[in-house]
Amino acid sequence: GIQVEQSPPDLILQEGANSTLRCNFSDSVNNLQWFHQNPWGQLINLFYIPSGTKQNGRLSATTVATERYSLLYISSSQTTDSGVYFCAVLPNAGKSTFGDGTTLTVKP
């Protein structure tokens, strides 16, 4: 099956810093999404981004489907940004395959 790799696995930032999270995938995908899992476990949809670039406030994402990677940018990070960030791909049959996540800790 398709492999999804996220990096870095852990990231510690000072409040106000910027960061880039990466997601590599091993095969063509129909869809790619970024999620933030909050401390209560809920998965929050950040971006649906099979290709191109999107921005939402301090967050933006870029997917280069031909090169099989996606990037999530967080600017001016805040403590509330802490949590685990997952990317997930839908290669076929609608089954989302998740990466192992990046655990982000933003310190005040």
Next chain:
Amino acid sequence: GAVVSQHPSRVICKSGTSVKIECRSLDFQATTMFWYRQFPKQSLMLMATSNEGSKATYEQGVEKDKFLINHASLTLSTLTVTSAHPEDSSFYICSALIGGVNTEAFFGQGTRLTVV
């Protein structure tokens, strides 16, 4: 965006009992839903695909007799953990897809199951 509601959010049960978790699509119809399991500090692992009106499709290594899935309507799928044991304690989360060509997944709030 679309809403997927999962209930309960937390449940504690005794070993040997069964627990039912509900997953509802509130503002759309979902012919297919997915059930995931997440252990602490790990990623989500797909357990099974729930198909409305037919049997669920289980991933390799998932016991279908232990994790019973019923998708009786276009808006409801249930996961029943039968004869629960402490090792079944985990975070269970469901999802549903919207869209044809541009398919997007939406997730429920998750259920934290603790078997004592």
